Amino acid sequence: MFEGASNFAKGVDNVFLLIFAISFFFLIGISVIMVWFVIRYNRKKHPKAEQMKDNMKLEVTWTVIPLILVMLMFYYGYVAFEPMRVAPKDAIEVKVTGRMWNWSFEYGNGKISNELVLPAKKAVKLNLYSPDVIHGLYIPAFRIKQDVVPGKNNFMWFIPNYNGTYEILCSAYCGLRHSFMEAKIRVVSDEEYQKWLAEKSPEMLENAGLTTMQNNACTGCHSLDGSVLVGPSFKGLFGSKRVVIEDGKEKTVIADSTYIRTSILEPDKQVVKGFKSGMMRAYNTVLKEDEIKSIIVYFEKQSGNPK
């Protein structure tokens, strides 16, 4: 419970323990005195009630002591809170979007993930956004929580101390599936983090695929919206049936990853019926392997059932 998973855990735990200790002391103290008063001043022992008035000493005591106690709670609370609002300049920045009803994390290189992967012992600044209602980013093990408010660019920062997996919860009741709005933080070594960060997410590949096609003017001859240009449209391509002419013979093929790859590298091998061959150059010397892969991912993603 008190292992200190982040740089703020100790400070928050200390304030918690202080407030708990003061409350516990008074719970016991007041209860004991109450019981003692019941016995000491019951009617048998103390038949005639006395009227007491204006005891200056008592008034001052029960004003000053609680004042000191609450100021003590305030002081330690403030000391623990204040550094939370000043993020170090060199912190790793991650854009966090809380929406009904999930969290997503976007890194500086464009990688988007549903899991927050971070290196241990490095400062992290989370910039918080919400497109819909108020959510609350809450990481219990790190002892931090911050409201995620639409239109207000809030942030939180921290340093994870140890490798491990921690929970993220939403602390603001945000609708029907509020309780499902959870995510994981995975704190790993620096090398593992760098490796993970460099791996392209499916969204990045999808974007890269479209960019590659635009850069190579593919979309100049193949429309994305279904209209017929020089070549067949890309709309609804992946997984569809294509009637093609191969070696002068008509046949039906499924537009899978192999078909797309062949069409890029050897465009005249299988020409869609109704289109002329010899219109498109072979891209085997133009596109790199990862570019071809990204184009295939783009089509898979567009079809809505990625394999």
Ligand SMILES: [Cu+2]
């Ligand atoms: Cu929420």
